[in-house]
Amino acid sequence: DAMAEPVFAPSNIALCKYWGKRDAELNLPVNSSLSISLAHLGTKTQLSVAEKDEVWLNGNQLAADDKFAVKVIRYIDLFRGDNSQAVKVETENNIPTAAGLASSASGFAALMLAINQFYGLNFEPQVLSAFARMGSGSASRSLYHGFVEWQMGYRDNGMDSFAMPLEHSWPDLRVGLVKVSTAEKAVDSRSGMNRTVDTAHLYQSWPLQAAADLEKLHQAIANKNFTLLGETAEQNALSMHATMIASWPPLLYWQPDSVAAMQAIWQLRASGTEVYFTMDAGPNLKLLFSAANEAAVKQQFPAMEVVCPFT
Ligand code: DP6
Numbered sequence: 001d002a003m004a005e006p007v008f009a010p011s012n013i014a015l016c017k018y019w020g021k022r023d024a025e026l027n028l029p030v031n032s033s034l035s036i037s038l039a040h041l042g043t044k045t046q047l048s049v050a051e052k053d054e055v056w057l058n059g060n061q062l063a064a065d066d067k068f069a070v071k072v073i074r075y076i077d078l079f080r081g082d083n084s085q086a087v088k089v090e091t092e093n094n095i096p097t098a099a100g101l102a103s104s105a106s107g108f109a110a111l112m113l114a115i116n117q118f119y120g121l122n123f124e125p126q127v128l129s130a131f132a133r134m135g136s137g138s139a140s141r142s143l144y145h146g147f148v149e150w151q152m153g154y155r156d157n158g159m160d161s162f163a164m165p166l167e168h169s170w171p172d173l174r175v176g177l178v179k180v181s182t183a184e185k186a187v188d189s190r191s192g193m194n195r196t197v198d199t200a201h202l203y204q205s206w207p208l209q210a211a212a213d214l215e216k217l218h219q220a221i222a223n224k225n226f227t228l229l230g231e232t233a234e235q236n237a238l239s240m241h242a243t244m245i246a247s248w249p250p251l252l253y254w255q256p257d258s259v260a261a262m263q264a265i266w267q268l269r270a271s272g273t274e275v276y277f278t279m280d281a282g283p284n285l286k287l288l289f290s291a292a293n294e295a296a297v298k299q300q301f302p303a304m305e306v307v308c309p310f311t
Contacts, residue, residue, distance in 0.1 A: 007117060009109035009142045010042040011095050013175060013278060013286045015233040016213045017240045018137050018150065019206060020197045024190075026158040027137040030197070031210035034149045034166075034217050035141045036175065038307050041095050042106035042142065047076075047118040050088035057091055072111065075135050079115050087118070104189075108135030109142035129162035138189075146310060147221055149214075168221050169310045174294055176287035176304040178277075180257045187251060189281045195247045202246035209239045230276030230288050237278040244281075255283040264300055273297065 012035040020030035053076075055062045055069035062069040072089055080087075091110065093103050112132040116123050123131070125143065133140035133150075141148040144165040153161030187195070196203050213236040220228035244251040258279070265277050265287065273296040275289040287304065289297050298304060 005117070006044045006046040006090075007110055007113040008042060008044045009106045009113060009139075010037040010039060010145055011103065011106040012037045012138065012141045012148065014138065014141075014280070015217055015229070015278060015288075016210055016236050017280070019210075019240045019243065020193050020203065021137070022152075023156075023158065024194065026161075027133050027135075028158050028161050029137055029150070029152050031207050032150060032152040032214055033138075033141070033210070034147065034214055035138070036147055036173075036309050037142065037145045038095075038175065039145065039309050039311070041307060043091060043093050043095075043103065043110040045089065045091045045107075045110035045114040047114045048088045048090075050086045053086045054088045055091075056089065058093060071135075075108070075111060076115060078131075078134075079119055079121065083119070089114075104136040105138035105142040108132050108139035111135065112139070113143070126162045126164075127159075129164075130159055133158070133161060133163075136189075166221060170221070170224060171308075171310045172291045173226075173309060174287075174289050174291055175307045175309060176275075176289065176297060176301065177307065178261055178285040178287060178301050178304050180255055180261065180283040180285065186253075187281070192244065192247075192251050192253075192281050195249075195251060196243050199248045200243050200246040203243045206239065206243050209236065213239075226274065226288075226290055230274065233278045233288060234276040237280075241279065253279070253282050258283045258285065261285050261301070268297065268300055 014033050014035040016034040018029045018033040022028050022030050053073050055072050095103050109132045112128055116128060129140045129143045132143060140150050140163040147166040147168055148163050149166060150163040213232050216228055216232040220232060265275055268275050273293050275287055275293060275297050277285045277287050279285055287297060294306060
């Protein structure tokens with residue numbers, strides 16, 4: 001048997017968010033979304049032959065009944081068919097797990113790539129993306145680097161709901177990761193979005209917001225219009241959080257330090273440093289700025305990790 005190579009998938013940050021499912025089993029979204037991948041930050045996964053199914057995370061073997069291990073094996077079961085060969089799954093994240101930095105996105109994308117290689121499935125990229133989506137919606141976008149759009153699709157079987165890379169590159173663009181807390185999040189994305197869809201009347205405005213923002217982001221990316229990119233991403237994130245806050249029980253992922261960071265960013269903008277933020281289902285901020293402003297932003301956020309998505 002040829003030894004399978006470890007495969008890598010990058011984490012991604014949505015500039016237009018996925019929030020709400022029209023099919024919770026298949027992870028079919030209510031709206032299309034657009035993200036930027038985080039280059040070297042992500043997940044490396046390898047499958048190999050074993051005596052019994054084993055799941056290893058960052059060098060530690062997980063208990064057979066561990067939640068994550070069960071999810072991984074159940075996912076592999078979708079593809080191994082009659083092949084009863086047990087497998088060892090080794091996965092390494094170089095991003096903090098469950099800290100709002102979407103390790104499930106790169107995790108399922110890397111797992112899908114590893115499965116494709118190990119079982120010799122030779123799936124087309126669009127099929128890989130659609131299957132990664134079934135593991136975690138945002139994983140559909142982690143199959144690619146750079147700007148990526150996940151088209152919501154319309155079919156009931158979901159095979160037209162996959163991500164595609166955008167051809168544009170933007171070498172000056174920087175993403176800053178500002179960690180407010182790396183604690184496990186209180187309510188995971190799946191439960192959070194289901195609660196929002198079920199209980200927030202405000203959610204009705206979300207598909208309109210997302211569609212308008214997607215248009216603006218396409219324009220911003222095509223014209224390298226940083227102001228339009230940043231303003232759109234920040235407003236999109238805050239609109240999503242507005243629907244979360246309007247849910248019942250309320251979903252507020254922010255901590256006091258998250259709000260302090262927002263205010264520091266608005267202060268920086270007011271004094272002429274162009275920087276914007278986006279946030280997911282957690283307390284951390286992801287900043288958008290140009291290379292020329294990196295020093296000024298770092299001065300305000302010294303612990304920030306800076307990612308160059310296009311180099
Ligand atoms: C706020 O992809 O983690 O990060 O499909 O239930 O696994 P599931 O959800 P997930 O949700 C991500 C939500 C988000 C926005 C985004 O990444 O688009």
